Amino acid sequence: MAAVSTRNIVKKFGEVPAVNGISLDVPDGEFMVLLGPSGCGKTTFLRIICGLEQQTSGDLLIGGDLVNGIPPRARGVAMMFQSYGLYPHFSVRHNIAFPLRTQRVPSAEVDKKVAWASQLLGIDHLLDRRPRQLSGGERQRVALARALVREPTALLLDEPLSNLDAKLRTSARQEIKQFQQRVGVTTIYVTHDQVEAMGMGDRIAVIDRGQVRQVGTPSEIYDDPADRFVATFVGAPPMNIVARNGGYLGFRPENFLPKDMVKDAAITEFKFRVDRSEYLGSERIVYGVLEGFDPQQVITAKLPPAHVADEWIRPGEWHPFAVRDSALRHFDNDGKRSRRH
Amino acid sequence: MPRATATRVLQETSFYGAVAFFLVLAAFPFYWMVITSFKSNADLYSVTHIPFWFNDPPTLEHFRYLFDKTLFTTWLLNSLIIGVCVTAITLVTALPGAYSLARMTGRNGEALGIGIFLTYLVPPTLLFLPLSRVIAGLGLQNSMWSLVVVYPTFTIPFCTWLLMGFFKALPVEIEEAAIVDGCSLFGAFVKMAIPLSLPGILTVVIFTFTLTLQEFVYALTFISASDQKPITLGVATDLIRGDIFYWGEIMAGALIASIPVAIAYNLFLDRFISGITGGAVK
């Protein structure tokens, strides 16, 4: 178990920088999520930490030791791939034992460790099966057991849930998070799904175009976004951003309610005309435009299913909506968050 | 409706007619080969006998002659030795080469791969002249070992290219997992890539063997001593006494030499095709 630290990692493929200077500190035992859209460089960055790619410049430290140029096996890291990367021609037992055998761990020790890891993950009854005979959930557990058995310095996961269908995803998410909490290994988890990120991470690093936009706990990322990108990337439906006074004003759909429902002294009012609404059972999403702002820009409001009189959201009419001032976020012209009012 | 049925019958008949056409076109010479091998000489060399079937009873005399009175068994043995040696040389060179090109060398690798493959297209009828001088220089003229040296020049490019296709179809994740788990790059190649592409490797072995059996030009160029000839060259050129072709024996020999190759092609054709089209064509 170790802390992972990077100093200004840059990775260029030809002329194009995939990773453009990332400095990140992940303390020992933390579950860090790298969140970002496709192509933002998060997977490349993860592979650099693993040792499957070499950075063009910058330093990487694991457990305080500089590991640039050292292959994965000497860094002590373990990685879980998108399709788990189980060895199809080995039994489950051999899969889990493999990392130990390559390090020439004596046989008795290997057996002990394999038993321990497989019990921890509840797969000791599957040890003699082949990967193709296992279900998706079982395969994930085998992959975790294999990663765990060498007691790695860090566990790296590359979008392991993206191949699962929605239903399995939630339970798989649970398993991974519980596993990590029990075992306490430093974990770095890559995903483009912000629900996963918010649900699993101790801290989240939001990455765009090879650079970290913000690092923080889920509530910091959500309530205190550092710039427009983070503000609109996290949260569904995304934050509404309108241009005003030479800068930008942002408010989340769940804070944008009919004026009568906002119980606060300091509020900002808007005239809102509903164009379309979606009833989703647990909530109601309403789409419309604000008076006095860009008529092409669609503004979203997320309303509770009940408590809203139909008259407020009849399409075509203008109604007063409002946002608590404390829920407003201001951004200056280049997108950075500003504190001024 | 009778009209629809009539057209259907016409369609079906012409379809099966076409099938029969292609069947006869492709297979007749082999039928001819088979029948000739079993026909007695009297039956064979007669202009009045109906050639398509036996007039006199079938006989094994040609096969007996082949095995007793000619160097046929020697040629079989030669071909076997050549095939095994060339396949071994090819595997040892092409396996790591193909893996390297498939996994390890980006842009340059592509160009190099194409380059190696293109050498397969350099015709033997161009290289045989200088190669005959090289072989003479090595003191291997008129020996079947000259073929063991020369055949890899086309089996290596061909197999490297085939194997590249098979390796590229293997998911990289498994090798990467092995690397993370403690294998060296070469270890991942040996422990993961090779076991997982055994079907492909087997296909390559079979096709290499058939390539060596099929070859004619180099064998013709380098070997004239009868006991050094591989089977194809032997059957095609050596069963002649003076001006007389021993057709019965020639066909018998051709039959025996062709059967394993034909079987191999049929068993492995599908794999071969997917290897050739590099998995790009499913």
Add this chain to the structure above:
Amino acid sequence: MVAIADAVPKPARLAARFRFILDRRDVLGAIMVAPAVLYVLLLVGVPFLMAVYYSLSAYTIYDPSWRFVGLSNFVDIVENPVFRQTLYNTFIFTFGSQTLGLVLGKFGALVLLRPFPGRKLVRALVILPWAVPIALATVAWQWMFDSLYSVINWTLIALGVVSRSDAPNWLGTPHLAMLSVIVVNAWRFFPFAIVIFLAGITAVPQDVLDAATVDGAGFWRRNYQIIMPMILPIVAIGLVFGIVFTFTDLSVVFLMTMGGPVGATSVLGFLGFQTGINSGDVAHGAAISLFMLPVLLVVVVAMLRFIRRREI
């Protein structure tokens, strides 16, 4: 959790650079590909250069002189009517057999496309001409064309098409001989063409064909306007193989006609062999062989560019 620091020893800085050298992709990649590259360079590249050199020298096996004579060998052969005949023959031979083979292959593929009882067996038999060693199959045809006992002639006579005295001497009459070698080579090539066409046609996604059917395209239109353009790259590759191997071929002519009668079927590969090996005139033999190159280069380059342009 147990620390693993002791399990994996941290290497000293300097030793690390050399210790892991085999883990570097570039180093290992180069090492692994070296044997193949070396073999090809030494036994294909060098001989190729040697052939060029021979063609520019006056080397014969009786007088292995490395005297440089410039292009005079080429001039010699171009002025030789036998050579011109051979060159012409080679083009006829290649063009004829490839076209015939391609047409047969295309229709053969269409026939083998839909399942019917016994299709597997038919396919296995139809593959035979290509699968079997070229020399052995050619020998079978040689026997079929035999001047006295040809089964083809027997059939023609039996059908009353020709009389015994007029029975064609396939391998002994100039035009018939050329026809015979073309037929044999086309026969050899068409199963390969079938395989190529089948691979291409089955690769066309079903939804494209379905969309065409919904749009009203009938069988022939689907065939020529949808399928053919889509399988062109694969067919092109197959054709290049066919052309390269036919244009440079020696076996069929050597076994069936020995270039006769009177050079009517002599092709470049054969003439090169005659001159360079049998007669020992290495210099002229090399020059003849080198004549194959321009055509090969054009064909291969054209294919590569064609494939590049159509890369998905």
